[in-house]
Amino acid sequence: MESIPLIRAAAAYDLVRFLQGCAMDPAPIFASTGLDIEKTNDPYATFDLERFTELLERAAEATGDQAVGLKLASLHDLSSWGAYGYLVLNAPTVGACLRCMAEFLEPWQMGTYVKCIRDADVIGIEYSIRHPTIRRREQDAEYSVSIPRRLVSKLTRNSADPIEVTFEHQQISDDATYRRYLGLKPIFGARVNSIWFDRDLENVPNPNADVKLFKIISEHLKDLSQKLxxxxxxxxxxxxxxxxxxxxxxxxxxxxxxxxxxxxxxxxxxxxxxxxxxxxxxxxxxxxxxxxxxxxxxxxxxxxxxxxxxxxxxxxxxxxxxxxxxxxxxxxxxxx
CATH class of the missing domain: 1.10.10.60 (Homeodomain-like)
Known part of the structure; x- marks a missing residue:
């Protein structure tokens, strides 16, 4: 039996833009992890998940900036993720966006636990890479948890911050940086990475949703998920x-x-x-x-x-x- 978790190479597209914005050549950093930078433009190409998480860590080291994951999410363009991104962007409500982010991630990233959870007061996403060989993943956690925050902020026109964020790892940036990018100071050393919003946001409509396109892509991704x-x-x-x-x-x-x-x-x-x-x-x-x-x-x-x-x-x-x-x-x- 083989265990080979993969992630779509397009997940690193934001990193290319970020490093270029820092006046750095991203190619050597990609090469140092054995990843082909050209694949970031192909929504169907994949990277080894362990190498991707290592790529984020090396980018933080190269820039001397431990907030790389947080900052990448602020640049994030979900449309670069192909069908998955367009599904999320065209979901009819904030709640549907969050549910789709969790439900349909598997074809785009394996070896990962992700779940949208709702109770009487909150709705949120739990996220954790569960593959035992992937140990350096702090930047990935902060990047992945910050993406839902950026999405909800966009859909609500910056009127809704999360009410709680948790990370499995210990604090790696200062309080002010977390408040700037997440709207609060997270809880560290938690059992799982997560982000939570007020349940009242669940039915807030997505003003840019294309419901017909959403239904078509949803059926396509359900079919793909069944083949995994x-x-x-x-x-x-x-x-x-x-x-x-x-x-x-x-x-x-x-x-x-x-x-x-x-x-x-x-x-x-x-x-x-x-x-x-x-x-x-x-x-x-x-x-x-x-x-x-x-x-x-x-x-x-x-x-x-x-x-x-x-x-x-x-x-x-x-x-x-x-x-x-x-x-x-x-x-x-x-x-x-």
Whole structure:
């Protein structure tokens, strides 16, 4: 069994802007953790979560500023997170925004506990990286908890501060800095990172919500969440990576091995030990996705072949006949 928590590379987009604003070249800091800075512009690319948290810590050390996580959140642009960001930004109410932030984070960041909690008086988010190997995570905690604060502040036009913030770690910035970016002094040494707001904010409308777009993206992300591996099996993780990459290009073993921090030959050997190979996994994912598109959408065969990375429709039809013994059109006609 393998444990490989990942995060969307777009999460580091704000850090690039922040370091540039400090008149620093961000590339060497990214390189020092083995991360490719160019991937921050790709909403489907991923980073190793441990390297991402280390990246934030090294940025704090390079700038001599322990408030990097807090300041990054003040620059945060959720739209850079692709579908997840647009879902949150188009949720109809403040409460719906917070619930979506928690409910749909998993496809964008693994190895993490996050939950939106409501009771009679408060609504809030709990957040904690639970992966045992990730120890340096203070900056990530302050960055992640500050993002909901920025979102709620934006939706309420700066009229609502949190009523409580907690961090697992001990204090790393002065009281004035926390009050500036969070509106209060947090509680430190808590069991979990969290941020809490008055429950009255839950039904405050989002003035910029696109309800139709919200429903479409919500269904897409629910479908994606159902495909996520519920354990740390290597094959399940690879299938998830292949499915995600397929949205932008035909994935290769080099793409996936890079995401998993493995030499391609090492990955090939591990797959062989499990009785399979990368081309078999790619073929299996294509088969699964082809069935889904034919059953759940009205897309033409030519469009589906493009989404699955085939050079033309005839190559897709040939593969589909190998999988099922019939053409895509025949298969679709039987289920209509």
């Amino acid at each position: 591996p519920k354990d740390t099996d290597l094959l399940a993780v690879i299938e998830t990576q292949v499915r995600d990459l397929m949205a932008v290009r035909t994935p290769t073993i080099g793409d996936v091995s890079s995401l998993l921090r493995l030499d391609p030959r090492t990955l090939q050997r591990r797959l062989k030990d499990r009785g399979t190979c990368f081309s078999d996994i790619l073929d299996r994912v294509r088969h699964q996705e082809a069935l889904r598109y034919l059953e759940q959408t009205r897309m033409e065969v030519k469009e589906i072949s493009y989404l699955l990375g085939f050079n033309d429709a005839s190559a897709f039809i040939k593969s589909f006949r190998r999988w099922t013994g019939e053409t895509p059109s025949t298969f679709r006609s039987k289920i209509s």
